[in-house]
Amino acid sequence: MKYILLLALIFFLHPSCLAIEEVLLDVDDNRKPENSINKVFDEDDELTLYEKIQNIKAKEVKDTNSSVYLLDGILTKKFETGPIETMHFFTYYRGAVDMDVSNGGDSIYDFSAIQAGINGKFRGGQNFYEARFRFDPIDGYSYLQTLPIDIYVANASIPHHTIILGNTRTPTGYEGSRSDTIIPFILRAQIARNFGNTRKIGLRVKGNYDLIEYDLGGYSSDTYFREFFPGAEFSGWVNLKPLGKTNGKYGQLILGGGVTAGNNVSDYFTGGLYAGYEYKNFMANFEYASADGYNGARGLSTNQAEGFYSTIGYKITPKLQILGRYDHYVPNKNFEDDIRREYSVGLNYFIKGQSLKIMLNYVFCQNDLFEDSHRLMLGTQLIL
Secondary structure: OHHHHHHHHHHHHOOOOOOOOOOOOOHHHOOOHHHHHOOOOOHHHHOOHHHHHHHHHHOOOOOOOOOOOOOOOOOEEEOOOOOEEEEEEEEEEEEEEEEEOOOOOOEEEEEEEEEEEEEEEEOOOOEEEEEEEEOOOOOOOOHHHHOEEEEEEEEOOOOOEEEEEEEEEOOOOOHHHOOHHHOOOOOOOHHHHHHOOOEEEEEEEEEEOOOEEEEEEEEEOOOOOOOOOOOEEEEEEEEEOOOOOOOOOOOEEEEEEEEEEEEEOEEEEEEEEEEEEEEOOEEEEEEEEEEEEEEEOOEEEEEEEEEEEEEEEEEOOOOEEEEEEEEEEEOOOOOOOOOEEEEEEEEEEEOEOEOEEEEEEEEEEEEOOOOOEEEEEEEEEEEO
16 A cells, blocks of 8 residues: 555656656557657547547557557547646456366356556656556455556656656566567466566666667565565566668567566576567567576465477468467476476457457466366457
């Protein structure tokens, strides 16, 4: 609660001092700040509600590396006076039927994201805000602990940079730091599920140039508002983009790496490397990570662990993508008889890009210590 009160004071009393990249869906989308900031809540203001809905139905969303709000023109309010210039209301839903088809296993429906919130721009300058709330509880935590997720203010007045203060997802690993809305499969890879995909309160700086992008920050090692600063954490990730000045002629190549180190009861350290390439309809990537203790979405661990995954994908049509992934994980390197492998095949159907899509995944889970399983998942995603 102390964190929430502190951010509330910053939000209401000092809007001109701090803030974020304009109505970004998520700071993890990693789009260039200047592109988002130049967006104006545009000619939609002159249209009737019916005309706006018809435009949304007709809109083609081709970019699947970032996300857009389908109803931003309808759900955005502009203020003529006061410290807030724009306020955008949004909702996000992501869920999947998860069927264990091994020997007639159980089927469950999992809500991986039921979210709503507001974001927008403060008046005068490049100052922005977001308050995002999660309405699907997590086992082991109280409802109020998991309710606030992205709560931040930010400033994007320095060219190519965004300075962010608040509770956001840390850059632990490449996939572990990405928004749920843009990951290729319904589930993250095992290193991302264990080492990353967690939010913490801190101050971070994101930079994005043609040939390099980076995300560096210092955080409290607490997660889900359980303790007041149990320790400090540094998390940083850097991507090199060797083809960044070729305007996509030869595709997009990303070579990245980063570390997360901190203390919470005990010291922990994770490091990783990433390589990814996209050209027209083809994509492929590889990520490796090793941990001497970690503090991720599944909690603290003192284990020495490591893993890697590799993904290949191809868009058969602009709306239909097929994927394959091999995922290898050792949860404790001192007990290497426990090796967990996942072989995944997926289909993504992009009705409106990432903002409205259907996902179908098959996963064969091969575990040395447990019975192998076959899982079939059918997921949906909607961003309004």
